[in-house]
Amino acid sequence: MSISEEIFSRDIIKKYSNNEVTIVWQPNKCCKSGICVKGCPEVFKPTKRPWIQPENSTTEKIIETVKKCPTQALTYYFN
Numbered sequence: 001m002s003i004s005e006e007i008f009s010r011d012i013i014k015k016y017s018n019n020e021v022t023i024v025w026q027p028n029k030c031c032k033s034g035i036c037v038k039g040c041p042e043v044f045k046p047t048k049r050p051w052i053q054p055e056n057s058t059t060e061k062i063i064e065t066v067k068k069c070p071t072q073a074l075t076y077y078f079n
Contacts, residue, residue, distance in 0.1 A: 029073035
């Protein structure tokens with residue numbers, strides 16, 4: 001198995017919270033559609049680290065955007 005195959009075979013899960021809701025990101029599921037960035041650019045900033053900044057928007061807007069993720073690479077739960 002190559003290094004890139006090994007990296008993509010891992011189940012990486014990252015979590016980002018605004019204290020009301022936690023965004024769960026699974027990069028291996030991401031198809032890079034850009035729906036999150038277009039829908040809520042104040043939260044989803046691919047050129048920044050961390051690239052998900054939930055403190056920059058309302059919980060309602062975050063949920064609305066996350067629900068549109070076509071591969072469910074982004075999900076959420078209430079804290």
